[in-house]
Amino acid sequence: MADAAESHGGGNEPQRVLEFYSGIGGMRYSLIRAGVKAQVVEAFEINDRANDVYEHNFGHRPYQGNIQCLTAADLDGYGADAWLLSPPCQPYTRQGLQKDTGDARAFSFLQILELMPFLLKPPSLLFVENVVGFEVCQLGLTHKTNFVTQEFILSPLQFGIPYSRPRYFCLAKRKPYSFVNEIWNRQLIQSPGPLYEHFDTAFIEDDLSQEDRHKLLQSCQPIESFLELKNPSNNIEAESATLGKGDDNVCDSLQQYYVPLSLVERWGSAMDVVYPDSKRCCCFTKSYYRYVKGTGSLLATVQPEKRDKASLKEQCLRYFTPREVANIHSFPEDFKFPDHISLKQRYALLGNSLSIAVVAPLLQYLFANPQ
Numbered sequence: 300m301a302d303a304a305e306s307h308g309g310g311n312e313p314q315r316v317l318e319f320y321s322g323i324g325g326m327r328y329s330l331i332r333a334g335v336k337a338q339v340v341e342a343f344e345i346n347d348r349a350n351d352v353y354e355h356n357f358g359h360r361p362y363q364g365n366i367q368c369l370t371a372a373d374l375d376g377y378g379a380d381a382w383l384l385s386p387p388c389q390p391y392t393r394q395g396l397q398k399d400t401g402d403a404r405a406f407s408f409l410q411i412l413e414l415m416p417f418l419l420k421p422p423s424l425l426f427v428e429n430v431v432g433f434e435v436c437q438l439g440l441t442h443k444t445n446f447v448t449q450e451f452i453l454s455p456l457q458f459g460i461p462y463s464r465p466r467y468f469c470l471a472k473r474k475p476y477s478f479v480n481e482i483w484n485r486q487l488i489q490s491p492g493p494l495y496e497h498f499d500t501a502f503i504e505d506d507l508s509q510e511d512r513h514k515l516l517q518s519c520q521p522i523e524s525f526l527e528l529k530n531p532s533n534n535i536e537a538e539s540a541t542l543g544k545g546d547d548n549v550c551d552s553l554q555q556y557y558v559p560l561s562l563v564e565r566w567g568s569a570m571d572v573v574y575p576d577s578k579r580c581c582c583f584t585k586s587y588y589r590y591v592k593g594t595g596s597l598l599a600t601v602q603p604e605k606r607d608k609a610s611l612k613e614q615c616l617r618y619f620t621p622r623e624v625a626n627i628h629s630f631p632e633d634f635k636f637p638d639h640i641s642l643k644q645r646y647a648l649l650g651n652s653l654s655i656a657v658v659a660p661l662l663q664y665l666f667a668n669p670q
């Protein structure tokens with residue numbers, strides 16, 4: 300058992316929270332950032348590497364097992380007020396062939412929803428994070444149980460972070476609890492506006508004019524603010540010195556971050572290349588660093604004055620380091636990997652995680668009580 304957050308809102312007792320599919324703890328960091336008065340009473344995760352990282356940072360090792368095996372009695376035993384869930388996304392993505400609920404990987408999540416009507420003490424609040432296309436989740440909740448939902452599709456770009464990672468979120472409250480802005484009940488919302496009190500009009504990002512879209516991007520911080528290695532490619536000594544200060548040995552060779560020219564030659568046209576002054580980069584997936592196509596952006600580290608004339612091979616492309624991906628996912632500075640987690644494992648765990656800058660305000664909204 301461990302404290303999750305500072306005080307926020309209502310009663311004296313902290314809300315008891317269960318964190319399902321806890322990974323490296325993105326949800327728990329979001330809860331802390333949201334400042335809600337809550338206590339994570341248990342986390343559940345099947346991957347032991349992820350649990351090593353979670354334990355390293357929170358001093359508590361999640362329950363290491365298959366969520367599918369949890370019974371209603373197990374869940375009742377925790378007496379939780381809120382369940383936070385970020386189930387694996389493969390069944391719902393295009394790569395997963397959208398087999399949806401027929402896919403074995405979806406079973407654990409479905410199982411949890413199926414148990415809900417049999418619980419003696421069901422949670423009052425539910426929060427589900429997943430890829431866009433997961434919207435079916437809301438049906439399961441409202442048809443069989445007594446929940447009212449509000450659904451969101453949001454991206455870090457809408458929160459000032461130069462990162463495109465649109466995700467689907469389902470927020471649910473068990474009646475008679477209700478949302479601060481009830482007008483959005485049973486709606487799919489694509490703007491952060493309703494998260495803020497008394498907001499009763501929302502714009503849909505798809506409807507944005509070119510000018511508004513441009514404004515949205517310009518309001519983001521530049522990529523540069525998220526880099527641990529800030530020098531252009533000719534200053535390898537200075538960069539290596541920066542890395543040398545780190546406390547882990549896996550990431551101390553700068554060379555390993557540069558993209559081999561053979562890959563640039565073969566896959567160059569499919570690469571998403573960004574610059575330190577860019578205001579946007581693409582979603583980092585769990586396959587970043589293993590594959591270059593569609594797994595996340597690459598950073599051009601050519602000197603700015605040479606940028607325009609340089610060919611792609613001369614742009615000195617490198618991968619974002621795991622620390623930089625963590626920064627872009629808004630993980631706090633004190634988040635660390637234990638030394639034994641390999642570089643590929645770090646990228647895989649981060650790619651599976653979530654944007655704390657997006658989830659924190661959603662949790663704050665979910666936990667808020669209407670006045």
Ligand SMILES: C[S@@+](CC[C@H](N)C(=O)[O-])C[C@H]1O[C@@H](n2cnc3c(N)ncnc32)[C@H](O)[C@@H]1O
Nearest residue numbers: 320321322323325344345346365366385407652
């Ligand atoms: C999308 S990730 C969530 C990551 C997490 N939110 C974070 O911040 O790192 C899904 C996680 O669920 C875990 N998982 C998948 N199926 C599971 C199951 N049946 N039981 C327990 N954990 C499972 C995976 O190992 C993975 O870490």
